[in-house]
Amino acid sequence: MRAPVSWLREFVEIPADQDGRAIAEKLIHTGLEVETVESLGAGVVGPLVVGKVVSIEELTEFKKPIRWCQVDVGTANGGIRGVICGARNFVQEDLVVVALPGTELPGGFKIAQRETYGKVSDGMICSASELGLGDNHDGIMILAAHEVIGIDAKPIVGVGEEILDIAVTPDRGYALSIRGIARELSIAYGVAFADPGLALADLPAPVATSKPVECGSDDETGCALFTLRTIRGFNPKAESPSWMTKRLVASGMRPVSLAVDVTNYVMLELGQPLHAFDIDKLQGTIRAGHVADGATLETLDHVVRNLNADDLVILDDRGPIGLAGTMGGFATEIDDDTTSIALEAAHFDDGAIARMARRHKLSSEASRRFERGVDRVLAPYASARAAALLLEFGGGDYVGMTAVEAPYEPTVVALKASEPGAIAGMEIAQSTVVALLEAIGCEIDASSDVLQVQVPSWRSDITDAVNLVEEVIRLVGYDEVPSTLPTSAVGHGLSLGQRL
Numbered sequence: 001m002r003a004p005v006s007w008l009r010e011f012v013e014i015p016a017d018q019d020g021r022a023i024a025e026k027l028i029h030t031g032l033e034v035e036t037v038e039s040l041g042a043g044v045v046g047p048l049v050v051g052k053v054v055s056i057e058e059l060t061e062f063k064k065p066i067r068w069c070q071v072d073v074g075t076a077n078g079g080i081r082g083v084i085c086g087a088r089n090f091v092q093e094d095l096v097v098v099a100l101p102g103t104e105l106p107g108g109f110k111i112a113q114r115e116t117y118g119k120v121s122d123g124m125i126c127s128a129s130e131l132g133l134g135d136n137h138d139g140i141m142i143l144a145a146h147e148v149i150g151i152d153a154k155p156i157v158g159v160g161e162e163i164l165d166i167a168v169t170p171d172r173g174y175a176l177s178i179r180g181i182a183r184e185l186s187i188a189y190g191v192a193f194a195d196p197g198l199a200l201a202d203l204p205a206p207v208a209t210s211k212p213v214e215c216g217s218d219d220e221t222g223c224a225l226f227t228l229r230t231i232r233g234f235n236p237k238a239e240s241p242s243w244m245t246k247r248l249v250a251s252g253m254r255p256v257s258l259a260v261d262v263t264n265y266v267m268l269e270l271g272q273p274l275h276a277f278d279i280d281k282l283q284g285t286i287r288a289g290h291v292a293d294g295a296t297l298e299t300l301d302h303v304v305r306n307l308n309a310d311d312l313v314i315l316d317d318r319g320p321i322g323l324a325g326t327m328g329g330f331a332t333e334i335d336d337d338t339t340s341i342a343l344e345a346a347h348f349d350d351g352a353i354a355r356m357a358r359r360h361k362l363s364s365e366a367s368r369r370f371e372r373g374v375d376r377v378l379a380p381y382a383s384a385r386a387a388a389l390l391l392e393f394g395g396g397d398y399v400g401m402t403a404v405e406a407p408y409e410p411t412v413v414a415l416k417a418s419e420p421g422a423i424a425g426m427e428i429a430q431s432t433v434v435a436l437l438e439a440i441g442c443e444i445d446a447s448s449d450v451l452q453v454q455v456p457s458w459r460s461d462i463t464d465a466v467n468l469v470e471e472v473i474r475l476v477g478y479d480e481v482p483s484t485l486p487t488s489a490v491g492h493g494l495s496l497g498q499r500l
Contacts, residue, residue: 007178011196020039027166201387213282231387244265272378272381275343276343413452442456
């Protein structure tokens with residue numbers, strides 16, 4: 001999980017003097033494994049500006065496609081410059097990131113005016129990978145249309161942003177989100193935490209002229225909660241805001257379109273995977289369930305998959321339209337003409353998703369989260385957040401939500417207040433035990449020395465008292481646990497086994 005420090009600061013008041021490495025030390029102290037702390041684009045030196053592609057000439061006399069581009073980088077930067085570029089993912093009028101002559105890119109690559117392919121290239125149009133912002137090699141970066149030509153592009157694309165790269169173990173699924181990491185930091189720094197996962201976004205009243213898409217679940221064990229929010233009149237040409245695309249790139253994701261970007265953004269922020277369907281490509285009720293052996297589904301990666309009766313899939317009245325919690329189907333995907341969206345947010349069984357992902361040799365950002373356990377009650381909150389963002393930046397009418405849910409009872413674990421201290425071999429006061437467990441979100445009845453601990457919905461890994469003991473000890477600090485060498489009785493010398 002790649003976590004931009006500036007994003008974490010939005011949810012927890014980290015002291016201003018704490019840089020990425022200091023924050024990483026705090027997380028390591030709580031038991032999370034921070035592999036690296038990096039500064040995006042650390043090797044970028046010199047002028048990096050916003051440019052507008054004025055014209056493109058295709059040079060066809062070479063073995064590979066080459067384009068001769070006229071790019072306006074602003075009067076202060078020399079006006080229109082000719083730049084050679086091999087990327088194909090941009091068109092005339094697009095705003096791009098241009099490294100001017102004199103700029104040095106990561107790896108010591110220096111930009112200079114040079115003759116190439118029979119032209120004099122006066123700069124370089126950059127991709128995210130060339131700027132050291134991520135591993136995306138799919139093409140150059142396209143900026144939002146509202147950016148100003150000629151201004152410094154570094155803060156727009158996130159050059160200088162500190163990123164924590166955290167290796168999340170299977171029992172820490174909550175840490176696959178900014179929300180989960182911010183909660184750990186609030187404990188580490190002893191500051192308040194306002195949980196964004198419990199804040200229901202304000203949405204307009206549903207319009208009365210249309211009905212939301214119906215949903216259901218044929219397998220309440222595999223899918224205990226299924227929600228669909230419907231939006232009509234969405235503008236498919238609307239662009240993602242630059243702050244959103246910058247965070248997606250910093251987190252290792254490629255911006256695609258507003259609808260896709262919003263679902264990815266909310267997943268990273270709250271930890272709830274979502275999927276957007278094109279309503280005009282659906283038929284009937286959307287539900288989670290199973291199909292017979294031999295059914296097929298073409299997923300978004302254009303692979304036709306042979307389904308198994310044990311696979312948990314998403315269906316409409318015609319058949320399977322997605323692998324639940326793993327990947328959507330190609331036939332119902334959002335495209336450049338989508339104006340009506342059904343936004344799915346659900347809770348799927350971790351074991352069912354893990355088995356299906358391995359059966360199809362298909363691992364996705366969504367499946368990795370569901371396998372580790374997603375917050376049981378988060379789906380409607382996350383979908384409200386996503387719907388609010390879609391309406392804000394893409395317009396349209398909110399039609400409403402449909403949902404089905406199996407009964408849910410929170411896990412309650414009995415814990416002797418003295419047990420964490422007894423196992424750690426040190427004194428841990430009951431008040432400390434209660435405070436630390438409340439900090440991770442537990443609700444506690446401390447009316448006796450046997451605590452009744454209600455486990456929060458986002459901690460499916462806590463099922464027994466020993467899990468609570470581990471939580472207390474890790475938050476007290478493993479370095480606080482005393483280390484004592486075992487001693488043998490005086491005067492007895494070596495044991496029989498040792499003498500042999």
